Amino acid sequence: MNILALNSSARAGRESKTEILLTALVEGMREAGADVEVINLKDKKINVCAGCFTCWTKTPGRCIHQDDMSRELFPKWVEADLCVYATPLFHHTVNATMKTFIERTLPVVEPYLAESGGRWTHPLRHQPPGAVVLSVAGFPALSAFEALSHYVRFLYGAREGALWAEIYRPGAEALVRAGVRRRDILEATRQAGRELVRDRSVAPETLDRIQQPIDDDLAAFMEMANCFWRSCISEGVTPREFDQKGLIPRPDSVNTFMLLLTYGFNPEGAGDARAVIQFDLSGSIEGACHFSIADGAIQALAEAADRPDLTIRTPSDLWLDIMTGRADGAEAFTQGRYTAEGDINLLINFARFFGPTD
Numbered sequence: 001m002n003i004l005a006l007n008s009s010a011r012a013g014r015e016s017k018t019e020i021l022l023t024a025l026v027e028g029m030r031e032a033g034a035d036v037e038v039i040n041l042k043d044k045k046i047n048v049c050a051g052c053f054t055c056w057t058k059t060p061g062r063c064i065h066q067d068d069m070s071r072e073l074f075p076k077w078v079e080a081d082l083c084v085y086a087t088p089l090f091h092h093t094v095n096a097t098m099k100t101f102i103e104r105t106l107p108v109v110e111p112y113l114a115e116s117g118g119r120w121t122h123p124l125r126h127q128p129p130g131a132v133v134l135s136v137a138g139f140p141a142l143s144a145f146e147a148l149s150h151y152v153r154f155l156y157g158a159r160e161g162a163l164w165a166e167i168y169r170p171g172a173e174a175l176v177r178a179g180v181r182r183r184d185i186l187e188a189t190r191q192a193g194r195e196l197v198r199d200r201s202v203a204p205e206t207l208d209r210i211q212q213p214i215d216d217d218l219a220a221f222m223e224m225a226n227c228f229w230r231s232c233i234s235e236g237v238t239p240r241e242f243d244q245k246g247l248i249p250r251p252d253s254v255n256t257f258m259l260l261l262t263y264g265f266n267p268e269g270a271g272d273a274r275a276v277i278q279f280d281l282s283g284s285i286e287g288a289c290h291f292s293i294a295d296g297a298i299q300a301l302a303e304a305a306d307r308p309d310l311t312i313r314t315p316s317d318l319w320l321d322i323m324t325g326r327a328d329g330a331e332a333f334t335q336g337r338y339t340a341e342g343d344i345n346l347l348i349n350f351a352r353f354f355g356p357t358d
């Protein structure tokens with residue numbers, strides 16, 4: 001099977017959630033024996049459609065523009081058995097780069113009007129490839145893709161069997177820190193790639209795994225996302241710079257502090273450890289809270305614990321500086337800038353419980 005995979009993201013690498021998902025899908029397709037070419041549309045010169053209808057009249061089937069679309073992409077697209085349209089969700093639909101590509105496929109149809117069952121179309125000049133639409137979005141619920149799904153079903157779904165699958169991943173920005181779920185989502189996306197080559201469709205169970213919630217608690221997701229954006233604004237950094245500097249969202253209350261540590265909890269690092277860690281915070285955030293860690297899970301409560309194994313008394317800003325590497329934890333401890341009472345091994349192993357998962 002000859003597959004053309006188009007990626008219209010403006011970003012790349014770990015930053016691009018479109019690329020992360022597309023890479024997994026393509027891996028699965030190749031494992032199943034398909035011949036897949038991935039093209040990043042941002043590297044190509046694709047002029048916007050001039051609307052001149054030259055491709056319908058003076059040079060039937062051939063666009064007036066001489067660019068990468070005419071020379072390379074359109075011929076490859078027409079030849080492919082399947083095209084994967086991988087796009088970030090921008091303003092509820094495909095982004096402008098993908099839309100420009102789609103509009104430039106006009107030479108595939110003839111100008112004549114046809115009507116069937118109330119739907120108006122143009123006769124095909126060539127058989128276009130089957131379509132898989134893959135998209136990622138910032139909002140955490142699948143409803144983010146409603147407008148896009150309506151559009152692609154209208155665009156590619158009219159011909160029987162032309163739309164092989166729609167693969168949508170909401171809350172995609174959070175994929176990077178989704179730990180175990182991230183791995184399952186990417187493995188399911190690989191599985192979708194294998195299924196597409198084998199069955200020309202994706203099993204509902206596989207789609208469910210790809211679309212599984214990153215968070216069971218959407219209110220907490222929203223709180224963390226808003227905390228992240230407030231931190232970017234107050235630090236004067238873009239998300240990319242935030243990531244490059246290794247920053248973490250700055251909580252502004254005991255509740256967001258608890259959320260942050262709960263989010264940063266690493267179940268694999270914690271293993272079968274059991275511990276109750278209490279914080280007595282002072283400074284910008286005042287108050288007590290504690291975390292109960294057991295069986296690879298964490299529970300936070302905004303109150304002092306009955307019998308904590310470790311109690312950390314610290315100015316909140318100092319602790320956040322230690323967590324982001326701006327302050328040296330061991331040095332601050334010997335200088336008495338914070339105190340720890342109880343099982344000091346828990347303090348030494350703190351990064352094991354709350355470090356990155358991947």
Ligand SMILES: Cc1cc2nc3c(=O)[nH]c(=O)nc-3n(C[C@H](O)[C@H](O)[C@H](O)COP(=O)(O)O)c2cc1C
Pocket residue numbers: 009010011015016017018019087088089090091092093136137138139140144172173
């Ligand atoms: C201009 C713009 C418009 C966006 N519109 C939406 C939107 O309508 N719904 C949504 O859930 N996310 C929206 N997002 C978030 C992106 O879909 C999200 O950041 C995605 O991960 C981008 O893909 P990438 O990681 O490959 O760059 C938008 C982002 C930008 C920059």
